[in-house]
Amino acid sequence: MQITLPFHYDFDRVLERLSLDPLHAVSLSDKSIRVPMASGNVVVVKAAGSSRRPVFELENLEEGQLDRIKDIFHFGSSLDAVNAHFANTNLSALFSEHQGTPIVREFSLYGSLMKSIIHQQLNLSFAHTLTSRFVRTFGHENDGVWFYPAPETIARLRPEDLREMQFSTRKAEYVIGLSEAIASGKLDLDRMESKADEEVAAELVSYRGVGPWTAQSFLLFGLGRPNLFPIADIGLQNALKIQWQLQEKPKAEEIMRHLPDWSPYLSYAALYLWRSIE
DNA sequence: AACCAGGGAAGAT
DNA sequence: ATCTTCCATGGT
Numbered sequence: 315m316q317i318t319l320p321f322h323y324d325f326d327r328v329l330e331r332l333s334l335d336p337l338h339a340v341s342l343s344d345k346s347i348r349v350p351m352a353s354g355n356v357v358v359v360k361a362a363g364s365s366r367r368p369v370f371e372l373e374n375l376e377e378g379q380l381d382r383i384k385d386i387f388h389f390g391s392s393l394d395a396v397n398a399h400f401a402n403t404n405l406s407a408l409f410s411e412h413q414g415t416p417i418v419r420e421f422s423l424y425g426s427l428m429k430s431i432i433h434q435q436l437n438l439s440f441a442h443t444l445t446s447r448f449v450r451t452f453g454h455e456n457d458g459v460w461f462y463p464a465p466e467t468i469a470r471l472r473p474e475d476l477r478e479m480q481f482s483t484r485k486a487e488y489v490i491g492l493s494e495a496i497a498s499g500k501l502d503l504d505r506m507e508s509k510a511d512e513e514v515a516a517e518l519v520s521y522r523g524v525g526p527w528t529a530q531s532f533l534l535f536g537l538g539r540p541n542l543f544p545i546a547d548i549g550l551q552n553a554l555k556i557q558w559q560l561q562e563k564p565k566a567e568e569i570m571r572h573l574p575d576w577s578p579y580l581s582y583a584a585l586y587l588w589r590s591i592e
Numbered sequence: 593a594a595c596c597a598g599g600g601a602a603g604a605t
Numbered sequence: 606a607t608c609t610t611c612c613a614t615g616g617t
Contacts, residue, residue, distance in 0.1 A: 430598085437597045440615045482613040484601080525600045549598045588598075 321392030323368040324414035339459040348459040356457035388416035412586040419538040423503040425462035426536030430528045468493035488523025543580035553587035
């Protein structure tokens with residue numbers, strides 16, 4: 315089927331960012347991406363218009379999956395309110411630069427959580443290598459795209475199995491421990507969809523390996539929430555150092571002074587700052 | 593070679 | 606409660 319958006323939408327920027335993750339099946343020449351769906355099929359989202367007149371061709375869409383696709387890609391509403399909000403802030407230039415770039419949700423909540431843990435304290439290059447190795451070893455490929463493994467699969471592993479692919483012992487324990495909690499039903503990620511940010515964060519942080527940064531990343535990219543700014547993130551600190559032309563990375567208190575100005579769209583500030591150094 | 597990286601747990605005040 | 610140290614690994 316085909317859908318047309320009645321507002322500006324920069325799919326080129328979306329694909330550019332998604333293509334940074336080697337697990338994503340992006341075709342820049344084709345302006346398309348293959349999306350692994352929870353039910354096992356793969357939906358192809360392909361740009362058929364322009365950023366000014368966005369039209370998308372959705373292939374292999376199954377019954378009831380349109381809402382999920384619209385949710386993932388933020389096809390449901392424009393970013394006019396976001397842009398208007400930042401027009402009078404110290405990030406106005408940044409927002410002008412990235413106009414029409416939405417937050418695109420991770421395709422799997424479990425994948426989002428695993429990816430955040432694997433990415434902790436690692437440079438992006440190695441983090442992507444490690445995540446890719448994790449999925450290609452324990453997940454499965456279908457219709458040209460990789461699916462994250464089932465939590466049950468990872469719950470059965472021993473830390474040594476992950477150490478072989480250069481996980482640290484701790485990271486292996488975190489990943490397996492959370493997968494156990496999810497597989498047993500104790501931790502239900504789907505149920506997070508209807509909970510408030512603070513409630514989600516409080517529950518996730520109670521698990522070993524999940525701190526504020528990981529909980530915020532899950533809320534931002536996994537659930538697509540609009541008002542998170544992971545203050546501990548080195549990338550954001552470096553981006554702000556450049557943005558503000560500082561000699562050193564700004565300290566947490568310095569950054570926090572600006573958060574009220576950027577709220578309730580902190581996630582967009584974070585996204586565009588990340589984009590500014592990628 | 594030394595320092596850094598899309599942090600977090602454990603230990604020490 | 607808050608501050609400091611240690612963890613493990615590849616990148617630059």
